[in-house]
Structures are given as structure tokens and as C-alpha cells.
Amino acid sequence: MSFFIQLVVSGFALGMVYALIAIGFVIILKCSQAFNIAQGQFVMIGGYLGFTFLVTFHLPVWASILAAIAVAIVMGLLIERLTLRPLVGKPVLAIIMMTIALGAILDGLATLIWGGEYKTYHGVLPTLSLSIGGISVPSETLIGVIVAIVVVAILMIIFRYTKSGLAMMATAEDEQVVQSAGIRVTTVYALSWVIACVTGVISGILLGGVSGVMIPMSEIGLKAFAVVLLGGIDSIGGAIVAGIILGVLENVAAGYLDPLLSGGGVAHVFPFIVMIIVLIFRPHGLFGLRRIERI
Amino acid sequence: MSLPSGTFNQSYAQDMAIIRTKAQWIILFAFLVFLFTCPLYFSDRILTILTIIGITVISVHGLNILTGYCGQISLGHAGFMAVGGYVSGILCAKLGWSFWAALPTAGLAAGIAGLIFGLPSLRIKGFYLIMATIAAHFIIIWVILQLYNVTGGADGLAVPRPEIGGFVFKSKASYFYLVMVIACLVTFLTKNIARTRAGRAFIAIRDNDLAAEVMGINLWAYKLLAFFIGCVFAGVAGSLLVHYIAFASVDQFPFMNSVWYLGMLIVGGMGSTAGAIFGAVSLKLLDELVTIAGPALAAIFPAIAAQAAASLSLIMRGLVIILFLIFEPRGLHHWWERIKAYYRLWPFSY
Numbered sequence: 001m002s003f004f005i006q007l008v009v010s011g012f013a014l015g016m017v018y019a020l021i022a023i024g025f026v027i028i029l030k031c032s033q034a035f036n037i038a039q040g041q042f043v044m045i046g047g048y049l050g051f052t053f054l055v056t057f058h059l060p061v062w063a064s065i066l067a068a069i070a071v072a073i074v075m076g077l078l079i080e081r082l083t084l085r086p087l088v089g090k091p092v093l094a095i096i097m098m099t100i101a102l103g104a105i106l107d108g109l110a111t112l113i114w115g116g117e118y119k120t121y122h123g124v125l126p127t128l129s130l131s132i133g134g135i136s137v138p139s140e141t142l143i144g145v146i147v148a149i150v151v152v153a154i155l156m157i158i159f160r161y162t163k164s165g166l167a168m169m170a171t172a173e174d175e176q177v178v179q180s181a182g183i184r185v186t187t188v189y190a191l192s193w194v195i196a197c198v199t200g201v202i203s204g205i206l207l208g209g210v211s212g213v214m215i216p217m218s219e220i221g222l223k224a225f226a227v228v229l230l231g232g233i234d235s236i237g238g239a240i241v242a243g244i245i246l247g248v249l250e251n252v253a254a255g256y257l258d259p260l261l262s263g264g265g266v267a268h269v270f271p272f273i274v275m276i277i278v279l280i281f282r283p284h285g286l287f288g289l290r291r292i293e294r295i
Numbered sequence: 296m297s298l299p300s301g302t303f304n305q306s307y308a309q310d311m312a313i314i315r316t317k318a319q320w321i322i323l324f325a326f327l328v329f330l331f332t333c334p335l336y337f338s339d340r341i342l343t344i345l346t347i348i349g350i351t352v353i354s355v356h357g358l359n360i361l362t363g364y365c366g367q368i369s370l371g372h373a374g375f376m377a378v379g380g381y382v383s384g385i386l387c388a389k390l391g392w393s394f395w396a397a398l399p400t401a402g403l404a405a406g407i408a409g410l411i412f413g414l415p416s417l418r419i420k421g422f423y424l425i426m427a428t429i430a431a432h433f434i435i436i437w438v439i440l441q442l443y444n445v446t447g448g449a450d451g452l453a454v455p456r457p458e459i460g461g462f463v464f465k466s467k468a469s470y471f472y473l474v475m476v477i478a479c480l481v482t483f484l485t486k487n488i489a490r491t492r493a494g495r496a497f498i499a500i501r502d503n504d505l506a507a508e509v510m511g512i513n514l515w516a517y518k519l520l521a522f523f524i525g526c527v528f529a530g531v532a533g534s535l536l537v538h539y540i541a542f543a544s545v546d547q548f549p550f551m552n553s554v555w556y557l558g559m560l561i562v563g564g565m566g567s568t569a570g571a572i573f574g575a576v577s578l579k580l581l582d583e584l585v586t587i588a589g590p591a592l593a594a595i596f597p598a599i600a601a602q603a604a605a606s607l608s609l610i611m612r613g614l615v616i617i618l619f620l621i622f623e624p625r626g627l628h629h630w631w632e633r634i635k636a637y638y639r640l641w642p643f644s645y
Contacts, residue, residue, distance in 0.1 A: 108609030272430035
């Protein structure tokens with residue numbers, strides 16, 4: 001039983017990482033109808049930025065996070081202006097290929113800059129401890145939960161109560177109507193990419209402190225798409241619920257099935273199996289909007 | 296297709312002909328003669344590159360039917376190649392089949408895998424289908440790793456080179472001929488599939504699947520057919536690759552390969568047979584360029600020497616795809632058409 005609970009708790013931490021990646025993806029989708037496959041790479045870059053500022057430059061934690069956010073803002077603006085703006089109104093495939101190519105370039109740049117090695121900065125981030133009924137909850141899980149909740153709360157407030165947040169929601173619905181209402185769509189797009197980059201970088205720093213960063217980390221981005229689909233691709237709340245569900249399920253499945261199979265690696269394939277099941281039986285996910293198509 | 300001035304189609308056969316004028320026959324014949332005499336002029340290193348390009352062309356033709364003609368975007372093509380490669384490798388190495396029986400079986404097996412993972416395509420499309428095919432890739436690779444007794448799992452599987460009547464395709468040149476003959480056949484086949492009833496149905500589905508259904512096209516059958524044909528070609532390419540390396544391992548079919556195959560389609564131009572060839576050739580040549588330029592750059596920037604080649608090739612390919620997406624979404628095929636039009640009309644401007 002305690003083995004089971006331990007699996008659930010560590011699955012929670014994984015689920016939070018999934019959820020943070022999924023949120024970045026959902027934001028861009030909600031605002032600009034662009035599918036951003038490179039979200040995993042944003043997280044990876046975030047992890048390396050955390051390493052640079054925390055370990056190489058010895059900055060305090062708050063300064064490192066601010067510096068990383070500044071870099072993320074510049075990155076988001078550049079990416080939107082240089083690669084995505086020329087593709088507004090192009091078919092899905094063009095936009096997806098663009099973000100995949102972008103991901104490849106970010107992978108390559110990160111390898112050039114940081115050397116493609118495994119970096120970790122355990123113990124640099126602040127620690128919390130909590131134990132429930134004799135089961136100790138690792139500090140990473142707690143911090144992950146807190147960061148995710150804070151990020152989501154901020155985003156919810158932005159989307160519900162600020163003018164730019166409302167403009168973003170409206171743009172997702174119909175960009176021509178929004179333009180005729182006097183909202184600059186290009187600004188909205190830029191803002192959405194900046195938010196996605198910042199979310200990605202923050203979760204990257206978090207992940208770097210927990211399990212370290214390396215280039216293949218961007219593959220987590222692919223696994224996070226199972227979360228996006230399960231939660232419904234246009235639901236931020238769904239991303240969190242689905243992230244937790246999938247993180248816990250993946251950990252439990254890996255914990256019990258890996259010893260039974262010779263090759264192991266259940267954790268590596270589990271999200272993809274969930275993805276196929278969701279796609280076949282409920283393509284709009286748990287909380288997503290069901291879309292009706294017309295000619 | 297516009298014809299050179301003074302040439303008119305006067306019969307149905309002329310209208311349907313792929314190769315219409317004498318000049319086209321001469322150019323085609325000259326190209327084929329050049330292609331099949333390559334081993335006379337080039338070293339083994341260049342023949343290796345050309346053989347790999349040939350295998351890639353076969354695979355990209357399959358993806359072109361699936362994505363370029365039928366509009367069903369697949370990011371699992373490397374996974375389907377792995378199915379073909381492993382089926383043919385196991386049949387030859389463990390069951391002692393002849394390569395010539397294993398090659399079509401490999402294609403068929405990959406096609407069936409394509410059918411299974413193509414099943415969701417009726418309900419989902421666009422982004423969702425991409426996700427389903429990504430999932431297909433990782434599930435296929437995982438299954439291969441699980442079946443340790445059959446596939447050798449992570450250790451890989453030694454595969455014999457094909458042979459016919461005692462002659463083994465051992466030298467680079469002989470395998471080059473084998474691959475090029477199959478590549479030419481597949482090119483011819485693709486060109487013609489695109490002009491059949493099925494090919495026209497694919498194009499209708501790509502342009503607007505709801506409208507196509509209303510016009511009486513059986514979406515379910517034709518989408519699955521596109522998956523089947525595309526994956527059969529992938530399986531054949533995978534089988535050829537495995538027998539060329541004489542070893543099967545999952546590292547030969549990384550996920551990024553699927554991405555590059557789609558990239559080749561974009562660079563070459565979607566929905567065109569020539570485009571698939573242009574794309575495969577140009578991206579592979581770009582790679583070779585980076586391999587040559589890598590050591591030179593490493594000499595200039597010693598700090599990045601170790602990773603220079605790998606990361607540079609990632610950056611260069613990504614950059615090329617981005618530039619084509621922004622500035623020439625119709626791909627190299629469109630340039631080729633413009634050159635041909637210019638040649639036809641010269642010295643007049645139109």
C-alpha cells in the first residue's frame with residue numbers, strides 16, 4: 001500500500017510538469033489557433049537558463065527567475081515576429097512544421113551553447129517538507145504544485161479580468177471581428193507567445209531543480225500532448241486535471257507493469273497509449289469544446 | 296501541363312501521356328543512363344550517399360501519397376519503416392526466407408500497421424491525426440523493444456545482405472543498382488497512382504473532405520487506402536535500409552526522421568512526384584554539406600567541436616524548412632516548373 005501511495009505522490013510531481021507544459025500549449029492555441037510543438041523545447045531552454053543564472057552566475061533564486069523571464073520574453077517576441085507572423089492564415093500543416101522546425105533549431109542552439117550535457121542544480125531551489133500520514137511528500141512535488149497553482153491563478157485572472165486577456169480570448173474566436181473592433185491582433189499573438197515562453201521557462205527551472213536538464217528533455221513536450229488531448233485542447237483547467245491524472249497513472253502503471261515485462265519502459269509509452277484511446281473515443285477531451293464542422 | 300508551342304494533343308492517349316515530346320524522352324533516357332552508370336564515375340562514399348538518398352526517396356513517395364495527395368499528415372513514418380525493416384529482417388535472419396519474398400511481405404506488414412493506426416483518421420484530422428501518428432511511432436518502437444526474443448530488443452538484429460542465384464549484393468555498387476531500380480519503379484508507380492480514380496479521390500479529400508464525401512467519395516475506404524499505400528512504401532524503404540546496413544536496430548528509425556521526411560515534402564513541394572525527389576535529395580545533400588563543413592567550423596570554434604556537426608545539421612535543416620515555409624511554400628517543384636516554362640517559351644516572355 002505504501003508503495004502505491006509513494007507512486008501516486010511522485011506521479012503527482014510528474015503530472016505538474018506535464019500540466020505546466022500543457023498550459024503553455026493551450027494558451028497559444030487559445031489565442032492564435034497555432035499548435036506549438038516546440039513547447040517542450042521552451043521547457044528545456046528554461047532548465048538550461050536556470051543552470052546558467054543559478055550555478056554559473058551564482059545569482060539568488062529571485063534574480064535568476066526574473067532574468068530567465070526576461071530572456072523568455074525576448075525569445076517569445078522574436079519567435080512570434082520572425083517565424084509565426086508570416087504564417088497567419090496558412091494551413092495547419094505549415095504552422096505545425098514551423099514549430100517543429102523551431103524546436104529542432106532550439107535543440108541545436110541549446111547543444112551549441114550548453115554542450116548537450118546533463119546539468120542539474122539540486123538543492124539550489126528552496127525546499128519545503130510535509131508528511132501526510134507517515135508518507136513524506138517530496139519538496140519538489142510541493143513546489144511543483146504551488147508553482148502550477150500560482151501560474152494558473154495568474155492566467156485565469158488575466159484571461160477573465162484584464163483587457164488584453166479578453167482580447168486574447170476574442171481573437172481565438174474570430175480574428176476578423178476582433179480587428180474590426182479595434183484590437184491589434186498582432187499584439188495579441190505576440191503576447192500569447194510571450195506568455196507561453198514564460199510559462200515554459202518557469203517550468204523548465206522547476207524541472208531542472210528537480211531532475212536536471214538535458215536535450216532529450218524536450219521529448220517530455222511530446223508526452224505532454226497526451227495531457228493536452230485528455231484535458232481538451234482549449235481548456236487550461238483541463239490541462240491541470242489531466243496532467244495530474246496522467247502523471248499518477250503513468251507512475252502507477254510503470255511501477256506495477258515494468259517488473260512484469262522484460263523490456264520495461266512502460267512510462268515511456270504509456271502517455272501515447274492514452275493519447276490513442278482519447279483520440280479514438282473522445283477527441284475533444286474531458287473539458288474541451290466539441291466543435292461542429294461545416295463546409 | 297502546358298506544352299511547347301506548336302505541339303497539340305490530338306488524341307486521348309496523347310492527352311494522358313506522362314512523357315509527351317521527343318525532347319522529354321531524350322532527357323529521361325539520358326538521366327536514366329547517367330543514374331545507372333553512376334558506379335563508374337563515383338567513389339564508394341558517394342555511392343553510399345546516393346543509395347541512402349534512393350531509400351529516402353522511396354519512403355518520401357509513400358509519405359507524399361499520404362500527406363501530399365490525401366492530406367492525412369503523418370509524423371509516424373519512421374515507425375512504419377521500422378515495421379517493414381524488422382519484419383523483413385526477422386524473416387530473413389531467423390526464418391531463412393529469401394529477401395525477394397521478405398521485401399513484399401515487409402511492405403504488406405507495414406501497410407497493415409498503417410491501416411491499424413490509420414483507423415482513427417476517419418474521426419480526427421489535422422492536429423489530432425498528427426498526435427495519433429506520433430503516438431503510433433512511439434508505440435511501434437516500444438513493441439519492438441518488448442519483443443526481445445523475436446527482434447533482439449535493444450541489442451538489434453544482424454540481417455544478411457540479399458542474394459539472387461548465388462550472387463550476393465555485397466558491394467556498394469550492386470546494392471546501389473538494387474535500390475535505384477526499386478526507387479525508379481516506385482516513382483513510376485506514385486506518378487500513376489496520383490492519376491487514377493483513387494489518386495483523384497485523394498486530392499478531393501485533401502482539398503475538402505466534407506465536400507468530397509458529399510460528392511460520393513467513400514472517405515473511410517480512401518483514407519485507409521492512402522494509409523495503406525503510403526505505409527507499404529515506407530515498409531519497402533525500411534526493409535531496404537535494414538538489409539543495406541545488414542543490421543536492424545531501433546536507432547535507425549528515430550522520431551526526428553519522420554519530421555525530416557515531412558520537411559523534405561515541404562522543401563520539395565507537396566503533392567508532386569518530382570517534388571518528393573527534389574526534397575529528399577536536397578535535404579540529404581545539405582546534411583552532407585554540414586558533415587563536410589562541421590570539422591572546418593570546429594577548427595574555428597574549438598569550444599563547440601564535439602557537438603558542432605550534430606547541432607549544426609539540426610539548425611540548418613530547421614532553418615531551411617522555416618525559410619521554405621515562409622518564402623516558397625510551393626517548394627522546389629515550383630522553381631522547376633518555372634524553369635521549364637521559361638525554357639518552353641524562350642525567347643518570348645509569355
